Amino acid sequence: MPALRAAVFFFCCACRPAAADDLPAAQAFADFAEPNGALTVFPKGDYVEPYFALKALLAAHRLGVDIAPAASAFGHWLLPFQQADGPFPRICRSSAAEWLACGPADADDSLDALWCLLAAEVLPADEVLAASCARSLEHLATLWNPAQQTFHAAAGSAAYFADNVEVIGALRHLRGSSAASTRFAVQLAALPSSASMLKGLRLTYGYDPDGALEPARASMPPTPYGFYPNAVAPVYLWLYDLRGGASGVRYWRLWMERYGAQWLAGASDHYPWGLIAWAAYRNGDQASARRWLDNAAAWRAAGRWNIVEEGVRIGLRNTFKNRTPQPSS
Incomplete structure (x- = not known):
């Protein structure tokens, strides 16, 4: 993933204290939502990175939260910032009421894909968002490198690696x-097949679905090894159903043996990586997902x-609240 995404997760100088941990589901993202529909990266923040907002909305949605009102408000706020050829910028607060494009967005490839996933999965009847999605898919096609068989972030x-897994899933x-x-037949026909994209994971990143836990490279060109991006890279495979079944559970156990203790202690990074808790839940590891959720209030504070x-916190709170207790044996 691009350096900007790493900066958001690695550095805390721009973050603000989070509010209390007792907001009802109806006020999802209340600490991040502006009256105009913008969803900031940090609570009461001053900039919007569209990728992060989309990722958060989709995580909560897939964990059973009704995020349609927030998604619609955000989508229609974001629409005027879309460039004629499809991509979106990063957007910063200029004044109390004015927001301006202030630089390239994080990860055009996965942003394009997740924008369309939100439109199709959460707001399928919104024709305006559908038209915007078509432009994004057209832009996504320009980021495909046929020699490497992979998408570039811009x-x-x-x-x-993680961006391409997101695109494959979307x-x-x-x-x-x-x-x-x-609806998107023309745009989808211009994009590579799943087989080509999966081949690209092997060719560009040295990924073997039956081999090592992590791909040989998390990016091309490679970056220095670290929890982010290398240890996090395979987590996206579970989030987008590229790993599953008995093999997926086996690899999840391997991931937890290698990284789980530090991650759950909040010692792997400044941010606690809720996406990994979501992957735990998807793998049936409810104990790890619950433990992450139990620690969330302290990390927020x-x-x-x-x-x-x-987004993950809201989603996990919802799914555990609504889960029917299993009878004791």
Whole structure:
């Protein structure tokens, strides 16, 4: 993933203290939502990174939270910032009421894909968002490098394993939906097949689904090894159904043996990586997901928090609250 995304997760100088941990589900993202619909990276923050907002909304949605009102408000706030050829910028507060594009957005490739996933999965009847999605898919096609068989984060930039996993998952969903596959037939036909993208994971990143836990490279060109991005890279495979079943559970146990204790102690990074808790839940490791959720209030109070963590927190609170207790044997 691009350096900007690493900066958001590694550095805390811009973050603000989080509010109390007792907001009802109806006020999802209240600490991050502006009256105009913007969703800031940090609580009561001054800038919007569209990728992070989309990731948070989709995490909460897939964990059963009704985020349609927040998604619609954010989507229509974001629309005027879309460039004519499809991508979105990073957006910063200029005054109390004015927001301006202030630089390139994080990860054009996965942003394009997640924007369309939100439109198709959460707001399928919104024709305005659908038209915007079509432009994003057209832009996504320009980021494909056929020689490497991978998407680049932006034109002329590096290519990232996790971004490509996100794109594979999003395009599989769009192609698997009769409504989306019909609506975006032209745009989807111009994009590579799942087989080509999976081949690219092997070719560019040295990923073997039956081999090592981590891909040989988390990015191309490679970056120095660290919890982020290397240890986090395989987590995206569970989030987007590229690993599952008995093999997926086995690899999850390996991930937890290698990294789980430090991650759950909050010692792996400044931010607590709620995406890993979501992966734990998807793998049936409810104990780890609950433990992360139990620690969330302390991390929020300490300012170790951003909108993606909030999306997972809201989602896990919802799914555990609504889960029917199993009878004791």
